[in-house]
Amino acid sequence: MTKIKCTVAYDGSRFHGYQVQPGKRTVQSEIQAALARMHHGQLVKIVASGRTDAGVHAHGQVFHFETPLRVPEDRWAVALNSLLPDDIYIRQAEAVADQFHARYDVKKKEYRYRLLVRAEPDLFRRAFTTHIKQPLDLDAMNQAAEAIIGTHDFSCFCAANTEVNDKVRTIYHLSVQQEKDDETVIRVVGSGFLYQMVRIITGTLLDVGTHKLDPNQVAVIIAGRDRQAASATAPPQGLTLWQVTY
Structure with a gap:
């Protein structure tokens, strides 16, 4: 398994916040849906630096996930952006050490x-x-x-x-x-x-x-x-x- 760290921007106007909520459009649910398409329908949970409320935007939110896929590091952002809606954009993606945690390692x-x-x-x-x-x-x-x-x-x-x-x-x-x-x-x-x-x-x-x-x-x-x-x-x-x- 490889751990991938992503920096993401989003326009929060049409989201009910970052975190998954049943029956509501959220940033996390959209990103996880894109990852599921890449992983043949399998759920891939992402862990972010923290939540944002409905209507709040991000220029540099960070999240990580683990994947068995052998995708070149420089292709992750391209692949995800091709599957994401136009109000979410992956600015950067990189492989990180297994010990990295998007929430607990924040300074x-x-x-x-x-x-x-x-x-x-x-x-x-x-x-x-x-x-x-x-x-x-x-x-x-x-x-x-x-x-x-x-x-x-x-x-x-x-x-x-x-x-x-x-x-x-x-x-x-x-x-x-x-x-x-x-x-x-x-x-x-x-x-x-x-x-x-x-x-x-x-x-x-x-x-x-x-x-x-x-x-x-x-x-x-x-x-x-x-x-x-x-x-x-x-x-x-x-x-x-x-x-x-x-």
């Missing part, structure tokens, strides 16, 4: 959240940005971001229905930068992320940026470990899993 993940900041919406960017009508105070948002960087119990930035007990994570980088005249990007790099953590951080930074929340309050919110004290969860479509580092 860092980077997410990017893209905001369209202008009075009117843009129908042609609505699937990949979240529309914010009023200007944002980027200085205040970056001041608040400083309180989030570091190792903390991030219970306040975790969806209430999670089953994870250990909510300590490390954020290595968090910044808010303007790109183009009307787009702003929130970039966050961390050791790992809780369920909906990036979207709740984004919602909180947006409240700071629109002066609904003082940036000094963010440290207090983190210390309180109360989800109700943080802001609403930002919509999914602005979010992209950008890169996974091993």
Whole structure:
């Protein structure tokens, strides 16, 4: 058996998230269907670095699978892309050591959240940005971001229905930068992320940026470990899993 590591991009707009769900179109089910065609109908399970929610995109999601097929390493991406729908694209495929694990070996993940900041919406960017009508105070948002960087119990930035007990994570980088005249990007790099953590951080930074929340309050919110004290969860479509580092 050979273990193959793949880096995959996908447009999450028409998926019910990454993970297989009965009767629903998901990223995992589409990739596994393509692999089954290559393996004469046999199920080949893939293991990813983590899940993404419905509507969330990926530029550099990573998964692995094991196969008995003797396909040249440089042909795996070509073969899979010929069988996958046009909203999934295998960017790279390579053989890796048997010990490699796409989830447990992750060192860092980077997410990017893209905001369209202008009075009117843009129908042609609505699937990949979240529309914010009023200007944002980027200085205040970056001041608040400083309180989030570091190792903390991030219970306040975790969806209430999670089953994870250990909510300590490390954020290595968090910044808010303007790109183009009307787009702003929130970039966050961390050791790992809780369920909906990036979207709740984004919602909180947006409240700071629109002066609904003082940036000094963010440290207090983190210390309180109360989800109700943080802001609403930002919509999914602005979010992209950008890169996974091993």
